[in-house]
Amino acid sequence: MRAALAAELNGIDCVSLGERPDPSLAEAQVLVRVRGAGVGPWDVGFLGGGFPGVALPFVPGQEIAGVVEAAADGTGFRPGERVYGSLFPAGGGFAELALAAAERLAPMPARAGFHEAAGLVIGAGTAHEGLVDRGRLQAGETVLITAAAGGVGSAAVQIAAAIGARPLAVASQDNHDYLRSLGASEVFDYHDADWVQRVRAATSGGVDLLFDGAGGQTRDQAIGAVRDGGRAMFIVLQGPPAQLERGITGEPFAARVARPRLEALSHLVDAGRLRAQIGAVLPLEQAREALNRVAGRHTRGKIVLDIGQ
Template identity: 65%
Template sequence: MLDVRPPRKKVAVRVAVAQELTGIESVTVEESPPPPDPGPGQVLIRVHCAGVGPWDVGMLGGGFPGTTVPFVPGQEVSGVVEAVGVGAEVLPGQRVYATTFPTGGGLAEFVLADSGRVAAMPADTDFAAAAGLVIAAGTAHEGLIDRGRLRAGETVLITAASGGVGSCAVQIAVAVGARVLGVASLGNHGYLRSLGAAAVFDYHDPDWAGQVHRAVPGGVDLLFDGAGGQTRDSALTTIRDNGRAVSIIAQDPMGELERGITGDTFAARVDRQRLDALTALVEAGQLHPRVEAVFPLEQAPEALARVAGGHTRGKLAVQIVP
């Protein structure tokens, strides 16, 4: 059906923006010029919610080469299509979720996105939950399905299992039919079992890797690592000979592995096909978005500080449209 809404009024918009890459403290909420009209293959989204994550914190600290100022954080959004450029495959008025990684822009009332990275939101999903799915679940899905080649009946060990990516990884692995072991602090063990984890291990316990060995004497088939550092080093010892490991800690690559183990450190690139796969899981009741807290735009710096502090359960979102 032809969209007949009146032309968009171009007025100043609210954004959370950093004028220098010196950390979270550089983010302020202010007015910005209206966004341009979408070009070919672009979609202008009126943002209802944006997810925030470690990548935003890293960019604000200057940790991602190529990040320029002024910089608006927010790499994953949900909202309503305001306008489309030639060749875009969504319609004005459609409820969508999308990624703008690595350029950001999500912590604003409007954002431009490539149409190939925009998809219709899952049915009966609210905007905060949809925004929180994009990168977290997209990363988990790529790591487990494409790179980790996880199959039904296998055993997967997931570190940082209670975080945004980890909690999605647990659910996706369960949906595949795998046996899921999680690594998280003791207070999150019940939460992870509620997501379907068969067993959970406390990384504060110096013998946690030994406990995994005793639970799975032959070793796990796949390690999905979201922790890096010593936790990952210990987790690597639990993999069976000729097993597999994938890590999302790009700044801490695994290097050469032993015992025939193959390793892959990656940063996900979420596209419409990935989002459609997530939608199918959500609508089948196999993936439930977990949003720990929703902040108003004016409290975007507080949301980012919460991310930087770590130990979140699920995702954090910022609500743009009240």
């Protein structure tokens, strides 16, 4: 099979197109013929050596959508079924065939194609876990979403709106109309010196929940927009834990996307409440270009690789 792979973990430039043996099916696994593979900052992190214990050569790609080629007994999947799911942390998605644990797969949403489904897995899965399970966001509450125009943030805005909460987004000026179209009540530019004060003014003293995907200075400023006694969720990939005061509770987290989470996303998609925002679709041959775009951290929506069409 064709695959984009790295012989060493020394950055994106180590990735090249090559050939690998077809994977061998094992117990509780499903072999998927990949049609779309999401590209995320976690893929960049793996290639930079940020995750220990990675076997070489390494095939990036932690989120896929495709067609079941074969399935082990007892998995419940059948050849020909359209599925999507997470390969984290083993990877292998940037290839024509990928092995997935059955419990990390689900049938694709009826209203999504392969590219859209692949673009939902970790981004929307992270947003759903952070807002619903960990952040306990309720209808009528306000939530501030940083890095809102990216793959995770775009999903978070839609999921918050679907809950009946009031999503406020933080992004550069050229993404404001885009985020309003997804359901953001108001959008703030992190380049403005007084953006935190404007958030507090728009929410009568601060938001109930912060969902941070930006890290760094934007994260530290955003904590100031949370009301006393409010809550905050931080995507762990974006740096060390934040310092919380004023009775604000929170935690860094990394989502674990399994079948129940995927089924919840499928329900939102098929109800018309969630849609993957695809910024670009590139062929497998341009995997390095796709990774470089994600590493730049200024992509709108999700970058997806088209594989095996």
